[in-house]
Amino acid sequence: MDWGSILNNTLQGLLTPTTLAFSLAALGLAMHFGFAGLLNFGIAGFMAIGGYGYAIAVLTFGLPWWAGMLFGIVGSIIFALILGIPTLRLRGDYLAIVTIASAEIIRLLFLTTAFTDVTGSADGLFGFNTRTDGSGFQNANPLPAGSYGAGPFTYNEQTLWVLIFGIIMLVVGVVLLWALMRSPWGRVIKGIREDEDAIRALGKNVFAYKMQALVIGGVYGAMGGIVYATFANVSPGVFVTSLTFFIWTSLLLGGAATILGPVIGSILFWTLQAFLTNVLSEVAISGILPVSTTQASTLRFVLVGVGLMLLVIYRPQGIFGDKRELTFVK
Amino acid sequence: MSNNASPQKSTDLHIGAAVPGCQKKDPILVADHIKKTFGGLTAVDVEHLEVPKNAITALIGPNGAGKTTLFNLLTGFDTPDTGTWSLMGNSLSGVPSFKVAKLGQVRTFQLTKALGLLTVLENMKLGAKDQKGENLLTALVPAIWRKQDKEIEVKALELLSRFKLDAKKDDFAASLSGGQRKLLEMARALMTDPVLVMLDEPMAGVNPALTQSLLDHVLDLKKQGMTVLFVEHDMHMVRHIADWVVVMAEGKIVAEGPPDTVMKEQAVIDAYLGSHQDTDLGEVTGRIKIIKDGGQA
Numbered sequence: 001m002d003w004g005s006i007l008n009n010t011l012q013g014l015l016t017p018t019t020l021a022f023s024l025a026a027l028g029l030a031m032h033f034g035f036a037g038l039l040n041f042g043i044a045g046f047m048a049i050g051g052y053g054y055a056i057a058v059l060t061f062g063l064p065w066w067a068g069m070l071f072g073i074v075g076s077i078i079f080a081l082i083l084g085i086p087t088l089r090l091r092g093d094y095l096a097i098v099t100i101a102s103a104e105i106i107r108l109l110f111l112t113t114a115f116t117d118v119t120g121s122a123d124g125l126f127g128f129n130t131r132t133d134g135s136g137f138q139n140a141n142p143l144p145a146g147s148y149g150a151g152p153f154t155y156n157e158q159t160l161w162v163l164i165f166g167i168i169m170l171v172v173g174v175v176l177l178w179a180l181m182r183s184p185w186g187r188v189i190k191g192i193r194e195d196e197d198a199i200r201a202l203g204k205n206v207f208a209y210k211m212q213a214l215v216i217g218g219v220y221g222a223m224g225g226i227v228y229a230t231f232a233n234v235s236p237g238v239f240v241t242s243l244t245f246f247i248w249t250s251l252l253l254g255g256a257a258t259i260l261g262p263v264i265g266s267i268l269f270w271t272l273q274a275f276l277t278n279v280l281s282e283v284a285i286s287g288i289l290p291v292s293t294t295q296a297s298t299l300r301f302v303l304v305g306v307g308l309m310l311l312v313i314y315r316p317q318g319i320f321g322d323k324r325e326l327t328f329v330k
Numbered sequence: 331m332s333n334n335a336s337p338q339k340s341t342d343l344h345i346g347a348a349v350p351g352c353q354k355k356d357p358i359l360v361a362d363h364i365k366k367t368f369g370g371l372t373a374v375d376v377e378h379l380e381v382p383k384n385a386i387t388a389l390i391g392p393n394g395a396g397k398t399t400l401f402n403l404l405t406g407f408d409t410p411d412t413g414t415w416s417l418m419g420n421s422l423s424g425v426p427s428f429k430v431a432k433l434g435q436v437r438t439f440q441l442t443k444a445l446g447l448l449t450v451l452e453n454m455k456l457g458a459k460d461q462k463g464e465n466l467l468t469a470l471v472p473a474i475w476r477k478q479d480k481e482i483e484v485k486a487l488e489l490l491s492r493f494k495l496d497a498k499k500d501d502f503a504a505s506l507s508g509g510q511r512k513l514l515e516m517a518r519a520l521m522t523d524p525v526l527v528m529l530d531e532p533m534a535g536v537n538p539a540l541t542q543s544l545l546d547h548v549l550d551l552k553k554q555g556m557t558v559l560f561v562e563h564d565m566h567m568v569r570h571i572a573d574w575v576v577v578m579a580e581g582k583i584v585a586e587g588p589p590d591t592v593m594k595e596q597a598v599i600d601a602y603l604g605s606h607q608d609t610d611l612g613e614v615t616g617r618i619k620i621i622k623d624g625g626q627a
Contacts, residue, residue, distance in 0.1 A: 179470050184455070184463030184479060189580050192454050196442035197407070198515075202457050203431035203522055204464070212466050257447075 006278040011152040012272025012282075013274030017159065019267055020166030020294030021047075021228035026250045026262035027160070027173050028220025035181060037193030039096035042083075042219045043247050045103030048239035049075045050222025051229035056126040058136065060118050065137040068128070069226050076222030077249055079106075079209035080215040088210045103244065111236035123130065137230050162231040178259045189213055190257075209286035238278055243299070249308045265318065276300035341588065343382040346589035351378035358383040358526055358557045359435070362415030362497045364451040366399055366581075373399045374410070375581045379614065381526070386558040388568040388589070392602055397561045398440055400578070401530050407531070409617070417526060422598040432459060434525035441572065446504030450495055452501050453514055454486035457521025486521060493517045493547065501620035509540040516547060521611050524627070527551055529560035533567055545571055553587040567594070577601060 013019065025047050032040040049107055053072030057063045061225045063071060079102075087098045110119045119125065130138040143157040155163065180186050191199045196206045228238070246269065254265025277300055284296035290301065311318070345353040357380035366374040374396040381387050387398050402408035404415060406427035406478070417435050419448045419559060429436075445453050462468050463475025468488055490496040493513045503514060512532060519527060532548065533541050541564075549571055551558050562568055568575060575592045577585040579601035585592050592598060 042473065049536050060372075167448055179472075183469035183472070184461045185454055185466055185469035187448070187456055190448055190452075191513075194445035194447055195443045197439070199428045199441070200407070201405070201431055201437050202518070203428050203459055205426075205457075247526060251355055276421075307378070 004273070006282060008152045009278045010271055010275040013271040014267060015153060015163065016270065017162045017166055017227065017231040019162065019270045020170055021224045022270065023170055023224075023263045024166075024173055025221045025247050026254070026266045027170075027177055027259075028217040028224065029247055029251045030256060030262045031177060031213055031217035031220060031256070033192060034251065034258070034262075035186065035304040036094060036189050036210060036217070037199065038088075038210065038214060038306070039092050040099045040214075040217065041241075041244055041248075042094050042099030042101075042103030042106075042244040044239045044241065045099070045106040046076050046218045046221030047225030047228065047243070048106050048110060048234075048236075049079050049238070050225030050227075051234040052119065052125070053222070054226045054229050055234050056118055056130045058128040058131070059125060062133075062135075062309070065129070065140060072226050073219055073222050074180045075217045077215050080218035084211045088207055088214065100241065100244070103239075106243065107236050107239050110233055110239075120235070122236060124233050124237070126233040128232060134251030140267070157230065162227075165230060166227045168226055173220055173223065174259060174263065177220075181259065182207060185209075245308070246304070249304060249311070251318065252311050252316070252318055254309065255321035257322075258318065258320040261318050262319035264320065268319075273300060273304070275299040276303060307325060333515040337571055339588075340382070340385040340552075340599075343385055343574055343588075344586075346369060347589070348525040349584050350583040352586055354380040356383045357381060359415065361404065361415035362413060364400070364403055364410050364415065366396075366408065366410045367402055367598055368613045372581050373582070374403060376400065376413075376578075379576065382574055383557050383559065384552065384597060385573040386552055386560070386571055387574045387576060388572035389535055389559060389561045389576050389578060390563070390565075390568055393577040394580075395601070397578055399529055399581075401561060405435065405528060406575050407437075409504060411490055434523070435527040435528065435546070436519045436522045436524040436526070438512075438519055438530055438532065440530040442508070442511040442515050444464075444503040444506060444514055449500050450490065450503055450514060451483070451486060451499040452474060452508070453518050454490060454521055455482050457518040458482040458485070459522050465557045482521075489520055494543070509536045510546050512536055512544065513540075514574075516544070520551075524556060526557045526559065529558065533562060533564050541567070546552055565593070599616065 024044055028046065029043050032038040040049060049154060050072040054068045058067035058073035060066060062290055083099065083102055087095045109115070113121045115121070128136065130136045138158055138161065141157060141161040143161055145157050148155050148157065148160050156171035181189070188199060188204050190211055192206055200206050225239070233239070250266040250269040251262050251267070254261030254263065277297060280289070280296040280299050281293045284291050284293045289296065343354055359381040361376060361379045365372065365378040377625055389400070399408065402585055403413070404422070404424065405409045406429070409424070414421065416422055420433060422430055422433070422435070432609055443454070450455070461475065461512055462478055468474045487499065490499055493516070495510060495513060495517065498510070503511065506514060516529070516532065529548070532544055534603055536544060545567060548558055548560070556563060572589050575587060575589045576583055577598050578591060584597040584601055585595045587595070
């Protein structure tokens with residue numbers, strides 16, 4: 001077993017565009033579930049709308065990259081409103097059912113061949129980050145071509161530009177969420193998580209607050225999808241239901257009702273994923289485990305599932321959560 | 331703090347005979363033709379009800395009489411089939427519950443709703459009305475809301491010390507005992523500066539020692555110029571603090587009057603003992619004795 005390359009690949013997992021994209025989405029889920037108590041199992045749908053919105057705006061409407069991103073965000077706001085108006089008046093578990101279904105509807109709409117011209121169907125969309133007219137995201141890259149960093153953290157100018165953009169978005173996102181949650185607004189949101197009738201009896205418009213929380217979390221999800229789209233193709237195969245559960249795992253790992261928890265949780269999750277991918281395939285090749293390398297790479301998802309279960313049972317508050325704050329124990 | 335001397339009762343509240351639906355000299359809440367059916371069951375069918383201002387009104391009646399349903403209807407938590415009602419002249423029909431609370435009519439719940447994973451102080455601060463920082467945009471600029479938040483905190487701490495909860499201010503509300511949660515819920519309701527406080531079974535599940543302090547708090551509300559309407563099964567408490575008693579049975583108001591006289595009315599006795607004709611009124615007095623001994627009926 002080549003421990004050097006395993007270590008190298010694992011360390012790379014610490015800072016990748018994927019980690020940043022999923023951290024943003026996990027922050028959105030923290031807003032939804034951790035703070036407002038909205039059981040959203042459709043975060044992949046919000047990400048899809050962000051990513052596809054950006055790509056479609058650039059490719060079909062010819063918008064510059066920043067306007068394309070705004071288009072994706074506006075799309076997620078509209079999606080949140082459509083989702084929220086009928087469901088937010090219902091009990092929380094209904095929202096879970098509706099969100100998981102609507103995320104699938106979104107994905108199938110992008111997959112269907114009916115809109116191939118716009119969505120690219122199963123192939124997805126690509127080539128929207130570099131545009132011949134110079135309006136693409138990579139065209140705006142101020143970094144000269146070359147290799148940056150050292151060791152496992154070596155990036156070309158394109159990846160580094162994505163990382164810089166992603167980190168800026170993540171930092172802005174963390175600061176905004178922190179500023180919101182320490183304010184009286186955040187207090188109302190947390191109160192709604194605990195008991196919305198009590199908050200209603202104190203004269204707060206619970207529906208409006210829940211809607212605001214749904215929209216804000218949705219925008220974070222969309223930003224996750226957009227950051228993802230700045231370095232990868234968007235395709236229906238990405239925004240699947242299991243993506244939603246990866247983000248849930250990241251969130252619960254870090255702590256649902258915390259600000260930094262989702263970020264650290266995502267980093268740990270994706271680093272662990274990188275580690276498992278490498279270790280399991282090495283183990284399979286060296287014959288320690290009687291499985292093929294393909295089977296070995298699926299095995300990590302089994303382990304993720306087991307990990308999620310253990311986490312929810314034994315440490316529901318996550319790594320950063322307050323010990324007294326057992327979100328699942330009521 | 332004990333206030334065992336008989337509290338000052340407000341008298342002479344009504345106009346004419348003390349009959350169901352009688353007029354009050356100075357009503358704060360007036361309700362007409364309130365009807366609510368659940369399928370074939372008529373839960374509430376109140377022809378006319380006036381709640382006197384700056385007095386303590388008790389709403390009593392056997393289980394299933396529709397007391398809590400009437401509470402839910404009056405506070406906008408449920409919508410009646412028919413009916414109109416108004417608070418100090420402002421119509422509340424069809425007004426959503428949060429606006430009812432904003433107008434000064436605040437309620438508590440039969441099953442206490444403490445916000446478990448918020449601290450006691452946060453619970454209290456949530457009660458304050460018109461907070462600048464509760465708007466999504468202004469929330470981002472602490473300069474706008476910090477000063478007001480400090481004032482709210484001072485008021486909350488003052489109320490907490492009055493309710494003997496100040497030592498618990500940084501604890502999660504989930505860690506409080508059942509009785510302390512009742513106190514917290516009442517204190518939190520007071521943060522909204524209400525004019526009409528509606529308490530749904532404030533004494534349910536509270537031990538006798540705490541009952542006494544809760545009673546004092548309810549009497550304090552009247553002293554401070556608020557009006558109280560409460561649902562209660564404990565006749566001892568009703569007799570002790572209520573200025574006016576409204577008796578409900580099977581959704582209707584069957585009797586009204588000052589506590590001493592209304593308890594003697596045949597309709598009230600029927601309502602409470604109707605299904606147990608073989609047990610006499612002694613049962614009721616026996617229950618009072620049990621509570622005095624420190625037990626819970």
